[in-house]
Amino acid sequence: MRDAGIDGGHGVRHAVVDDAAGQRVDNFLLGSMPGVPRSRVYSMLRKGEVRVNGGRIRPEYRLQTNDVVRLPPWRGPVLGQIRAPSRALMEDLAQRILYEDSGVIVLNKPAGVAVHGGSGVREGVIEALRALYPNEKRLELAHRIDRDTSGCLVLARNRAALTELHSAFRDARVAKTYDALVYGTWARSLRTLRAPLERFVTRTGERRVRVATDGKVSRTEFAIVELAPVVSWIRAHPHTGRTHQIRVHCLASGYPIVGDAKYAADAQLAFSHDNGVRRLCLHASSVALPVGGSVRRFDAPIPDDFALAWQRLRDVTG
Numbered sequence: 001m002r003d004a005g006i007d008g009g010h011g012v013r014h015a016v017v018d019d020a021a022g023q024r025v026d027n028f029l030l031g032s033m034p035g036v037p038r039s040r041v042y043s044m045l046r047k048g049e050v051r052v053n054g055g056r057i058r059p060e061y062r063l064q065t066n067d068v069v070r071l072p073p074w075r076g077p078v079l080g081q082i083r084a085p086s087r088a089l090m091e092d093l094a095q096r097i098l099y100e101d102s103g104v105i106v107l108n109k110p111a112g113v114a115v116h117g118g119s120g121v122r123e124g125v126i127e128a129l130r131a132l133y134p135n136e137k138r139l140e141l142a143h144r145i146d147r148d149t150s151g152c153l154v155l156a157r158n159r160a161a162l163t164e165l166h167s168a169f170r171d172a173r174v175a176k177t178y179d180a181l182v183y184g185t186w187a188r189s190l191r192t193l194r195a196p197l198e199r200f201v202t203r204t205g206e207r208r209v210r211v212a213t214d215g216k217v218s219r220t221e222f223a224i225v226e227l228a229p230v231v232s233w234i235r236a237h238p239h240t241g242r243t244h245q246i247r248v249h250c251l252a253s254g255y256p257i258v259g260d261a262k263y264a265a266d267a268q269l270a271f272s273h274d275n276g277v278r279r280l281c282l283h284a285s286s287v288a289l290p291v292g293g294s295v296r297r298f299d300a301p302i303p304d305d306f307a308l309a310w311q312r313l314r315d316v317t318g
Contacts, residue, residue, distance in 0.1 A: 012071065012073060013070075014070055015069045015071060016066060016068055016069075017065060017068075017069060022159065023063050024059065024060055024062055025050070025057055025060075025069070026045065029041045029044070031140070032071060036074050037207075038207070039201055039207060045057070050071065051069070051070040052067050052068070052070075084127075085131050086123060086128075089113070090129075090131055090132045093125065093128050093129060093132065094132060096108040096109070096110065098152070098300060099291075099296075102157065103157050103160065103161030103291075104154065104156060104165070104291055106152060106298045107152070107153045107154075108151060108300040108301070109125060109145065109150055109152075110150055110303075111148055111150040111279050111283075111305070112147065112279070113125060114147040115141055115144050115145065115147070115153065116144075125153065126139070129155065133157075136157055138156075138157065138158050138162075139155060141154075141155055141156075142154040142155055142156050142161075143241070145284055146244070146280075146282075148261075149178075149283065150279075150282075150300070150306070151178070151283045151284025152284040152285070152286060152299075153284070164290065168290050169241060172239065174288065174289045175237070175288040175289075175297075176286070176288075177235060177284075177285050177287075178236045179235055179236075179282075179285045179306070180233075180234050180235075180236055181232070181234075181257065181258040181259075181306070181309060181313065182250050182256065183230070183256055184231070185228070185229065186222075186224055186232035188224065191222055191223075192219065192222070193222070194217075195218060195252050196211065196215035196218055197209050197210070197212070197215045197216055197218045198210060198212040198214070198215035208262060209242070209245075209247075209248045210248065211248065211252050216240070218240045218245055219238075219239040219240055220237065220245060220249045221236070222253075223236075226310075226314070228316075229316065230271075231258060231314060234250075236249075247260055247262070251264075257280060257281055258277060258280075258281040258313065259272055259277055259279050259281050259309075260280055261280070272309070272313065276308075277309040277312065277313065278305070279306070279309065281310075283303060284300060285299060285302065286299045286300065
């Protein structure tokens with residue numbers, strides 16, 4: 001992207017598309033307007049505040065070379081002026097790389113670190129890795145996982161790799177597996193949940209997801225790893241990639257994820273907190289995706305604090 005004109009520090013900007021060609025306009029905006037909530041970006045698109053070549057577009061529009069994108073005024077740091085990530089985070093992430101080649105990086109993301117900065121988040125994975133690889137100008141996230149979820153995160157190092165990965169995710173050619181601890185003894189008969197999901201904003205402005213009859217089709221397969229009196233260790237295989245899908249499907253099944261501050265009940269959170277659990281017990285343990293003409297699987301080991309949470313909760317009898 002290059003600027004065709006800027007009207008004031010955070011005023012209207014016009015960007016000419018070059019290396020972002022092929023990217024969805026909503027993803028382009030999220031990367032170009034750090035600090036702006038996703039809900040605000042989609043509101044801008046709905047209201048026609050964002051224009052491409054002078055016309056309104058839908059979020060799924062894919063940018064073309066030399067498109068001129070009008071970015072409306074926003075509050076937040078200008079692209080390229082995000083506070084530099086800490087050396088400690090950069091060094092930690094460097095040790096967490098599971099695989100890398102000329103096109104792809106697979107990272108074992110720690111819990112508590114956002115995939116990108118903004119909206120009150122000082123630093124994220126993508127900013128840290130761009131600082132770690134300063135000569136790689138096209139390093140991008142291929143997908144996202146929640147800030148408090150740990151495990152496999154895939155990044156692309158160039159536009160060709162990003163396009164291929166986006167296609168693989170879109171066509172369900174990427175297989176992901178998550179390990180989770182949930183409150184309650186999981187029903188042995190519960191193996192598949194098909195429950196449509198929709199995103200909404202609470203009256204306090206918090207973004208959440210719920211089951212809704214007119215929501216997007218969503219399906220998760222579940223397997224039991226181990227059962228205990230008041231908690232269970234399960235494995236989840238999402239067949240769709242909805243926001244908070246596993247968290248909300250577990251909630252809808254009656255078994256919210258341990259440590260889930262958004263969806264678990266206060267009493268459940270107090271129970272796990274009293275037993276020393278300080279994290280969302282959801283871990284992206286593996287991802288299988290096309291790499292170099294074949295499908296490869298990458299595994300992120302179960303984190304120590306996740307394993308410790310299981311040790312502390314499995315023998316509790318209620």
